[in-house]
Amino acid sequence: MSELANKPLFDGPEWDFELLGRTYHAIEEIGVGEMGLNIYKNQIEVITAEQMLDAYSSIGMPLMYRHWSFGKRFAKDEMMYRKGARSLAFEIVINSDPCINYIMEENSMTMQCLVLAHAAMGHNHFFKNNYLFRQWTQADAILEYLAFAKRFVADCEERFGVAAVEATLDAAHALMNQGVSKTAGPRRRFDPAKERVREQARRDYELEIYNEIYRTLPAPGAKKERDRPEETAEQVALRLPEENILYFLEKNAPKLEGWKAELLRIVRLLSQYFYPQRQTKVMNEGCATFCHYEIMNRLYEKGLVTEGSMLEFAHMHAAVVNQPAFSDRNYGGINPYALGYAMMRDIKRICLEPTEEDKAWFPEIAGTQDYMTVLRQAWADYRDESFILQYLSPQVMRDFRLFHLKDKGDNPAIRVEAIHDASGYRQVRRTLARQYDVSAQDPDIQVTDADLSGSRRLVLTHFVRDGVLLDKDECDRTLMHVARLWGYRVRLVEVDSVTNKKLREHETLPLP
Amino acid sequence: MNIVDRRLNPKSKSLGNRQRFVRRAKADIRDAVKDALKKRKVSEVEGSEKITIRSKSVREPSFQHSRDGGNRDFVLPGNKEYRTGDRIPKPQGGGGGGGGGKASADGEGQDDFVFTLSKEEFLDVFFEDLKLPNLVKTQLKDMKSPVPQRAGYTTDGPPAKMNRVRTMRRSLARRIALKRPKNEDVRILEEEIARLEAESPKNDVLIAELRARLARFTRLRQTIAYVDPMDLQYNRFDRVPRPTTQAVMFCMMDASASMTEPLKDLAKRFFMLLHVFLTRHYREVDVVFIRHTSTAAEVDEETFFKGVETGGTVISTALEEMDKILKDRYSPTDWNIYAAQASDGDNIPDDMGRCMEFVEQHLLPACQYFAYIEVSERSGPGETIVWHSYKDVAERNSRFAMRRVTNPGEIFPVFHELFSAKADA
Numbered sequence: 001m002s003e004l005a006n007k008p009l010f011d012g013p014e015w016d017f018e019l020l021g022r023t024y025h026a027i028e029e030i031g032v033g034e035m036g037l038n039i040y041k042n043q044i045e046v047i048t049a050e051q052m053l054d055a056y057s058s059i060g061m062p063l064m065y066r067h068w069s070f071g072k073r074f075a076k077d078e079m080m081y082r083k084g085a086r087s088l089a090f091e092i093v094i095n096s097d098p099c100i101n102y103i104m105e106e107n108s109m110t111m112q113c114l115v116l117a118h119a120a121m122g123h124n125h126f127f128k129n130n131y132l133f134r135q136w137t138q139a140d141a142i143l144e145y146l147a148f149a150k151r152f153v154a155d156c157e158e159r160f161g162v163a164a165v166e167a168t169l170d171a172a173h174a175l176m177n178q179g180v181s182k183t184a185g186p187r188r189r190f191d192p193a194k195e196r197v198r199e200q201a202r203r204d205y206e207l208e209i210y211n212e213i214y215r216t217l218p219a220p221g222a223k224k225e226r227d228r229p230e231e232t233a234e235q236v237a238l239r240l241p242e243e244n245i246l247y248f249l250e251k252n253a254p255k256l257e258g259w260k261a262e263l264l265r266i267v268r269l270l271s272q273y274f275y276p277q278r279q280t281k282v283m284n285e286g287c288a289t290f291c292h293y294e295i296m297n298r299l300y301e302k303g304l305v306t307e308g309s310m311l312e313f314a315h316m317h318a319a320v321v322n323q324p325a326f327s328d329r330n331y332g333g334i335n336p337y338a339l340g341y342a343m344m345r346d347i348k349r350i351c352l353e354p355t356e357e358d359k360a361w362f363p364e365i366a367g368t369q370d371y372m373t374v375l376r377q378a379w380a381d382y383r384d385e386s387f388i389l390q391y392l393s394p395q396v397m398r399d400f401r402l403f404h405l406k407d408k409g410d411n412p413a414i415r416v417e418a419i420h421d422a423s424g425y426r427q428v429r430r431t432l433a434r435q436y437d438v439s440a441q442d443p444d445i446q447v448t449d450a451d452l453s454g455s456r457r458l459v460l461t462h463f464v465r466d467g468v469l470l471d472k473d474e475c476d477r478t479l480m481h482v483a484r485l486w487g488y489r490v491r492l493v494e495v496d497s498v499t500n501k502k503l504r505e506h507e508t509l510p511l512p
Numbered sequence: 513m514n515i516v517d518r519r520l521n522p523k524s525k526s527l528g529n530r531q532r533f534v535r536r537a538k539a540d541i542r543d544a545v546k547d548a549l550k551k552r553k554v555s556e557v558e559g560s561e562k563i564t565i566r567s568k569s570v571r572e573p574s575f576q577h578s579r580d581g582g583n584r585d586f587v588l589p590g591n592k593e594y595r596t597g598d599r600i601p602k603p604q605g606g607g608g609g610g611g612g613g614k615a616s617a618d619g620e621g622q623d624d625f626v627f628t629l630s631k632e633e634f635l636d637v638f639f640e641d642l643k644l645p646n647l648v649k650t651q652l653k654d655m656k657s658p659v660p661q662r663a664g665y666t667t668d669g670p671p672a673k674m675n676r677v678r679t680m681r682r683s684l685a686r687r688i689a690l691k692r693p694k695n696e697d698v699r700i701l702e703e704e705i706a707r708l709e710a711e712s713p714k715n716d717v718l719i720a721e722l723r724a725r726l727a728r729f730t731r732l733r734q735t736i737a738y739v740d741p742m743d744l745q746y747n748r749f750d751r752v753p754r755p756t757t758q759a760v761m762f763c764m765m766d767a768s769a770s771m772t773e774p775l776k777d778l779a780k781r782f783f784m785l786l787h788v789f790l791t792r793h794y795r796e797v798d799v800v801f802i803r804h805t806s807t808a809a810e811v812d813e814e815t816f817f818k819g820v821e822t823g824g825t826v827i828s829t830a831l832e833e834m835d836k837i838l839k840d841r842y843s844p845t846d847w848n849i850y851a852a853q854a855s856d857g858d859n860i861p862d863d864m865g866r867c868m869e870f871v872e873q874h875l876l877p878a879c880q881y882f883a884y885i886e887v888s889e890r891s892g893p894g895e896t897i898v899w900h901s902y903k904d905v906a907e908r909n910s911r912f913a914m915r916r917v918t919n920p921g922e923i924f925p926v927f928h929e930l931f932s933a934k935a936d937a
Contacts, residue, residue, distance in 0.1 A: 017515055017517070020515055021513070021515060024513055024515075025513075028513070041513065041514070042514070043513075043514045044513065044514065044516065045515075045516045045517075045518045046516070046518060046519055047518045047519060048519050051518065051519070051521065051525075053526070054525040057526050057529065058526070058529075066529055066532065067529065067532070068529060068533040068535075068536045068570070069533075069570075070526065070529040071528075071529030071530040071531070071533030072533045072537075072570055072572075074526040074529060074530055074533075075530060075533060098514065102518075105519055120513075166532075166536075173572060173574075174573050174574050175574070176574070177574060177575065178575060323589055324590070325589060325592070326588035326590045326591075327590060327592075328590070331590075334588075334589060400589040400590075401589060401590050401591040401592070402587050402588070402589055402591070403587070403588060403591040404585065404587050405586045405587075405588065405600070406583070406584070406585055407583065407584040407585075407586070407602075408583050409580075409581050409582050409583055412601060412602060413599040413600060413601050414599070414600045414601075414602060415597070415599055415600075416594045416595065416596055416597060416598040416599075416600065417585075417596065418596055419595060420591065423596070424596060431585050431586075431587050432587040434585070435585070435586070435587055442575075443575050443576070443577055445575055466582045466583040467581060468577045468581060468582030468583075468584065469577075469578050469581060469582065470575055470576065470577065470578055471576045471577065471578040471579065472578070474573045474574065474575065474576050475575060475576075477571065478573045478574055478575050481573070
């Protein structure tokens with residue numbers, strides 16, 4: 001059977017829902033049937049540009065509680081968009097089950113086709129199969145949890161006032177990056193129905209124990225409640241150091257009301273939900289870009305898209321994977337689409353037509369022919385850091401002309417440590433991989449001491465790596481937020497992680 | 513797979529968040545607006561939309577690595593010339609940003625946050641707790657000028673107001689109801705008769721019958737008019753009294769040499785605020801600029817603020833000029849009149865009596881509000897001549913207000929005080 005005998009699915013930019021459906025099926029046939037992708041059921045939602053802007057500002061989620069910072073993001077995005085400084089993304093995809101793909105009404109049919117292949121196949125497969133997502137996120141529960149969060153925040157605003165809720169959320173947002181547990185503990189599913197019951201039970205209990213008379217004798221009653229038994233304090237102390245500051249505050253802050261703790265919990269769970277995405281930018285985008293490239297080409301080979309569409313596609317694809325050099329004025333860091341796509345295409349090349357160099361570097365995959373199995377396995381079992389460490393080939397380093405610079409704080413010059421040559425490959429690769437290790441890039445701050453019965457002082461420690469201290473201004477402002485949640489004096493000590501030498505100290509009191 | 517059309521879902525989901533943001537940034541936005549005012553012309557103030565705020569209150573802090581100090585490693589793409597071991601001098605001033613591109617890309621928008629405020633939001637923020645003094649509002653209610661407003665139809669009226677569509681509609685209905693023969697019917701009948709006449713053996717009976725019908729048609733057409741007086745419909749207008757919504761603002765300023773540039777700048781800002789404020793409340797605002805030394809003249813904005821003149825100071829000349837213009841062009845029955853006078857408090861002592869007389873007897877009865885702003889470089893003790901005399905006027909008249917301003921920061925508070933919502937009392 002000649003594949004060219006197929007009639008193109010579409011010709012021209014116009015699209016309708018029926019055509020979208022047919023195109024999706026053709027894409028799914030290739031993605032699932034030929035490439036062996038394993039995806040969640042897709043839900044494709046067509047939205048307008050304005051709705052896309054809306055979605056942007058709430059971190060891409062379809063539901064979100066209200067907070068001014070989302071309004072700030074919206075104002076900024078809208079401004080950039082109106083100025084023409086930035087165009088909107090063609091799609092947004094949400095790690096949920098069913099997987100929600102937002103596509104824009106303004107897209108031409110070729111773009112819709114590209115977007116479906118990119119998001120509904122590539123991202124979707126990645127979300128469903130990558131170990132980080134499987135371990136840390138519950139795709140089937142996230143939307144319901146957001147609905148709960150939204151309702152809960154609105155409810156709190158009604159009961160305690162917008163200002164009080166905003167103040168707590170501000171503080172929680174400031175600690176968002178410190179609200180992640182990086183090592184997998186016993187996995188607990190969050191079940192929105194149970195969350196609601198738990199929250200209701202807590203409130204009911206408060207009502208139950210509420211007695212007007214006790215309100216008139218605050219001192220002894222309050223003291224009794226606050227004065228934790230000696231061994232509990234000990235226990236808490238035993239669980240230190242704790243890297244998840246939000247978690248620690250949620251559980252242990254002495255003056256934190258129940259609803260505030262619940263707000264912290266919401267922010268912490270959201271932060272945890274997004275943590276895998278932060279760690280897999282290159283892989284996630286690379287996977288989606290690789291998929292759309294393969295699928296579009298297969299569609300063309302089957303005669304399902306016209307040459308005109310392929311030209312339009314090629315133009316967009318080239319823009320997506322463009323990597324300006326560091327000296328270019330358009331340079332804004334390494335483009336994750338470009339790097340991810342280049343690495344995955346290179347894996348395909350190594351599997352199909354390995355050179356001698358490849359055989360030496362990647363003996364286990366060179367020449368195996370079945371590149372999809374290799375890629376699927378990589379997508380499932382790696383994150384950016386380990387993926388680069390494992391698969392970044394000399395070929396890609398040469399293509400990108402990667403080089404490693406070292407900036408020693410007090411040195412007047414920056415030294416070129418390694419470049420894309422035989423003696424430098426491994427070092428460039430190692431450094432680049434480290435650059436993608438989120439836990440190495442975020443400051444390492446831990447709760448190291450908390451005095452619950454005496455001075456009630458909370459001590460955080462920043463383990464300084466390579467002598468890079470915290471930004472003082474930002475640090476002081478964030479500490480104010482910590483103090484607000486903790487309720488008492490908070491001290492942050494910066495110590496060198498190697499020598500344990502104390503480098504700097506910040507301290508703050510909560511505002512009355 | 514499932515395709516859903518969400519395009520009709522409610523838009524502006526972010527509106528609530530945006531309002532929260534604007535409320536939060538209000539203090540900063542107000543500062544930014546004040547900055548914007550400095551650069552604009554009196555009548556251009558409202559054009560401003562793009563607002564840059566120093567994001568104090570909308571900052572979202574987090575624990576971050578400092579940008580300088582320590583040992584850092586970078587991997588960058590696009591190496592052209594470097595070999596292992598090369599040394600690249602650090603860029604001057606940059607604290608070891610390493611990849612120069614990186615630093616500049618990140619450096620954007622950390623402290624300054626630029627965004628667009630809609631005109632409504634802009635002015636709302638600006639005048640949030642200001643309103644026209646109460647006395648002006650009562651005045652507003654009393655002043656009415658009738659405005660024609662549609663009020664249905666009538667059967668009587670001047671030809672110019674006839675509603676042709678409605679008239680013809682009634683005419684048509686009446687003609688159909690009374691079975692008035694149409695032109696078409698008459699024509700067909702006449703043709704039929706002509707044809708029958710032309711036939712060789714004439715059918716006289718038929719012809720006679722048709723002629724009788726034609727005669728009846730003609731009679732009917734004569735008795736049933738095409739347009740009867742009872743069809744006529746006229747548009748009807750009521751004259752509804754409406755409060756006047758136009759205002760004129762008189763800016764009077766001493767232009768003598770003692771008014772230095774900084775002092776003029778102070779005055780200008782006050783005038784600007786007043787202008788914006790009035791355009792918020794009135795549909796149209798005229799601005800009249802009068803400047804004076806020992807003589808007064810009406811000038812354009814440019815000359816008003818920029819021009820320098822030499823000469824003494826006789827304030828009453830400006831007041832006279834204002835009175836003249838009022839009488840010529842702005843009748844108090846049609847216009848809301850505001851006057852703002854700025855001076856450094858200097859005047860010929862003999863002139864003050866005349867000034868007070870003019871203000872109290874001629875101008876104040878016509879004005880909604882008369883504000884006197886005294887600008888000076890220092891706030892020293894003691895009173896100027898003008899201040900001393902005007903104080904009495906202010907005591908006697910609630911529509912007269914006076915304030916002293918020594919630096920730009922005071923302009924808004926003073927303005928605020930003059931027009932604050934509390935002025936109800």
